[in-house]
Amino acid sequence: MVEQRREATLADVARRAGVSIATASRALTSRGPASPSTRDKVTAAAHALGYLPNPAARALATRSGTRIAIAVAGHTAHVLNDPYVARVTAATATAAASREVGVSLHWLPLHDPAELARLTGNRGIGGILVVNPTPTALATTPHSARHRIAAIGNGSRHIASFDVDNATGTTNVIHHLLSTGRRRIAMITGPEWLPCTHRALTAYHHATTEAGIPPRHVPGDFTAARGDAVATHIMTRWPDTDAIFALGDLSALGALDALRRTGVHVPGDVAVAGFDDITFAALSHPALTTTTNPVESIATAATTTLLDRRPTVPLTFFPSTLVPRDST
Amino acid sequence: MVEQRREATLADVARRAGVSIATASRALTSRGPASPSTRDKVTAAAHALGYLPNPAARALATRSGTRIAIAVAGHTAHVLNDPYVARVTAATATAAASREVGVSLHWLPLHDPAELARLTGNRGIGGILVVNPTPTALATTPHSARHRIAAIGNGSRHIASFDVDNATGTTNVIHHLLSTGRRRIAMITGPEWLPCTHRALTAYHHATTEAGIPPRHVPGDFTAARGDAVATHIMTRWPDTDAIFALGDLSALGALDALRRTGVHVPGDVAVAGFDDITFAALSHPALTTTTNPVESIATAATTTLLDRRPTVPLTFFPSTLVPRDST
DNA sequence: CTGTTAGCGCTTTCAG
DNA sequence: CTGAAAGCGCTAACAG
DSSP states (O other): OOOOSSOOOOOHHHHTTTTTTTHHHHHHHHHHHHHHHHHHHHHHHHHHOOOOOOOOHHHHHHHHEOOOOOOEEEEEEEGGGGGHHHHHHHHHHHHHHHOOOOEEEEEETTTTTTTTHHHTTTTTTTEEEEEEEHHHHHHHHHHGGGGGGGEEEEBBTTTTEEEEHHHHHHHHHHHHHHHHTTOOEEEEOTTOOOOHHHHHHHHHHHHHHTTTOOOOEOOSSOOOHHHHHHHHHHHHOOOOOOEEHHHHHHHHHHHHHHHHHOOOTTTOOOEEEOOOGGGGGGSSSSOOEEEEEOOOHHHHHHHHHHHHHHOOOSEEEEEOEEEOOOOO | OOOOOOOHHHHHHHHTTTTTTHHHHHHHHOOOOOOOHHHHHHHHHHHHHTOOOHHHHHHHTTTTSSSSEEEEEEGGGGGGGGGGHHHHHHHHHHHTTTTTOEEEEEEEEOOOOHHHHHHOOOTTTTEEEEOOOOOHHTTSGGGGGGGGGGEEEEOOOBBBEEEEEHHHHHHHHHHHHTTTTTOEEEEEEEOOOOOHHHHHHHHHHHHHHHTOOOOOEOOSOOOOHHHHHHHHHHHHHOOOOEEEEEESSSHHHHHHHHHHHTTTTTTTTOOOSBBEEEEGGTSSOOOOEBBBOOHHHHHHHHHHHHHHOOOOEEEEEEEEOEEEOOTT
16 A cells, blocks of 8 residues: 555666666656657656656756745735735645645845845745835846746736736726715725835726825725724714725724724715625625635746746736625 | 855865865764864854755755645645645745745545555655644554654644644633633534544533533534534524534634624623634624634644654643633 | 765766 | 766765
């Protein structure tokens, strides 16, 4: 049952197929010439032996590194405990598993963006997935390494990026709010240093300008506590506000709390919408209207690109779908 | 700024320190003899050169594998998207990063426990962290590999395990409920196949028996939907129930919903408590009383053990702390 | 305690 | 298209 015999090596496969090790290698990796018949023989032998290439040996020979590093930008190492980061990590670790590569998680301090360049020089690291990189951090990166880097969030001219299309997502939310009669729509954004905040904010400005309604936005930090505080601030500063859109469900939930506490009825007096569709969005009272963030698909796509060293279009956006619930 | 020169290799370090490569290796890894003075010279040289060992080369030479695999038991591959698993993965990937190893995530099908033995034979995998393993799965494992396996959840006689002390956690919750005057305390457990469910259930039985109150428990599956359904069932079957304890916050939140919907006041009529202290526990209305689950500490400890190949006590339990809030 | 000598398993020139 | 041979960078006997 349990295979107790030594794992098959490439030499075993070659012997069984009656070819040299070099040929077996070429046939299996399809790098370099190999006649169809040879390829078949080798493939069959490998299959029969249950051959699995040794990733360490391969990495050593090709100096390709043995894992992909996820580097998360943030003020403190605490970002590594963020649930969003955890989702990215799990999806990446799943996608990487089938290619026999591992994943490690690193903090990329905002105050020391050169840490990214340092990861770049680590021989154990074959590819880097940067989460929410700043342009500054990407710029420190040596040109020669840029094809081994992908970003979740904003990329750069030479670094592929994958993200949710939060511009369209934002537009959809604003339109939904407008269509249900709201005219004083405030927005709670993410931290100002976060590039993806800007895309959403721009979309917000477009949509409000187009509708001829005043823009009202205050930066948040994606936490519930901040959402609560900012919502309070908004209602004080602009008492006629009839809708609050938070770029992040947690902040929206915080806003919901603030409104409840001050006796403002949701959605009667003020509508509230979030972004991300986290589990708890469906569980709050009222249930939160939000828009999806397909984190797993995004992370998987980025990882696959990295593993295939595939030249990609610089920007790939994943659609966000509006999930209307009771809070609007 | 950016180091463009070739990464330093062990040979470079040895040359600079004026010793042989083998000596440099011994000095740096402290496996084998090395005089203090030599060790100092080598360490200094390594430091000066910014030497970082090549994990692939090391893994190849020691056949130690290049990553640790996290194997999660479950009915479907969907378990890999579970937030709890994501937290474990992120913590593991963080702990592993400092040792230059990666992490990959695998599904361990309940119907095919031999998958674990298969991972065991993979040369790329240096250690395995099994999440919620069944005794059956652990039993398929070859003896020779057991020191490379650690469990989060129940272990076995020969496999170290790390988990939250949910027995004491459960006891604390029941005592808390008793001390606030509850006498008809129902429990919603996890899935019956999950070994950790039994530990908590046993504690529940002890505590209720000791208090001379009737045990009432119904299996759940940790989801909010099931918590909702089970709570409804409980109130129908035992209408005088005055407290519900769910082994998992999501189920407790579902129970909260069910009670609200049927006009039962919490905590006035029925108290509700959960387990895990997830983010949303503090955000519900009423805020949920729960008890902590230090997942990150647990995962980090398990990972460290694996990386150090350190013989450990078979069982390590991490304390759970009661977090009293408004629902009790 | 230290240096020499073999590999670990794979990829990759380079001839043929 | 195929084989021989030379590494990739490190560890592990084995003499000295």
